[in-house]
Amino acid sequence: MRIAVLSGKGGTGKTFVSVNLACAAEQSVYADYDVEEPNGHLFLNPERTVKAPVTVMVPEVDMGQCIRCRRCVDFCKYNALALVQDKVLVFYEVCHSCGGCALFCPAKAIAEKERAIGSIEEGESGNVTVLTGCLNTGEASGIPIIKGLMDKLPKDGDIMIDCPPGSACVAMESIRAADYCVLVAEPTLFGVHNLSMVYDLAKLFKKPFGVVLNKCLPEENPAERFCVEHQIRVLARIPYDEELGRLNSKGRIAAREDKRYRALFERLLEALRKEAVS
């Protein structure tokens, strides 16, 4: 069962929910797809880690072979190449690695070379296999790293995907292979706005989904009202609890240290199992 944990903004509780779900399972995989700021590893502290680079292919132009025909420049939809003063300039961060320039070059002057844009780290934290995607600072797109993580996921078992915040390309790529989406929401109007973004995304991708209401206070919860209005299943309510804040701030995991929360996440996992198969 592949569970993608989403929210419209950072700080809502995606990592909290996905890390705790992974720990509440007997055996699981936690995959951090938030490649711009992966932080699940801060809680899980994986051991025996192995790190491998993630590379993309980019063009390398041999100016000795180049006949200055401009075919590559004109072909590139992303404008990653320019020809000025008899020299081809390549803008790696704009390149989408389609390989078209090399394919269309009549002089065979363009070869493709690997360029590292980040890494994937794999390790163990008790019952949890931890996969962490990390995009190098300054890189434009985390998509290749998310694809790399996707290839590393086992076929079966409980897999928790900690998605990047928002509903842009990286979030779309993250939920593509998910069986079920968990939308984490805060009890504020701002939270409702963010919830509505990922709600639209899950619907667009025709993924089954439910909501976890986080940081719940005794007063009325606008996010819950949104769920009622849109007939969205509320899977769990996590209270606004100082003890949780204390544990989190120390990098500790509630489901491993606190019986109440262990029980809460076991119930959530059980609910997800039922939801994901139905």
Add this chain to the structure above:
Amino acid sequence: MKVVIPVESRSLEAPVCPSFGRTPFFALVDTDGGTHEFLDNEAAASQGGAGIKAAQALADCGAAALITCRCGENAAQVLNAAGVKMFKAQDGSVNDNIAALKDGKLSLLTEIHPGHHNHGGK
């Protein structure tokens, strides 16, 4: 000297367009001959790399100088390689800026922004 200015509409009295890569038009002014023409900016609709494509077009038309409000780093790299001088535009129309350039009142553009790559967000 051929001078290029991003412009909001096909008029020398129109204001300079604040965007370089996604300006709708470029005014191409020959300061020696006193002639001018307007170019459609084909880069404006690009999914990405608009600045690179616009800069390539400027290099191709033999521009010696660009007067612009701002310029991204990728476009600046192309323009520098092509030897196009970049001047910082002042408030006002294309004509105002050409006059200021002739009077030596325009300074070189020194602030190059890191670009608006990816989904317009960053």
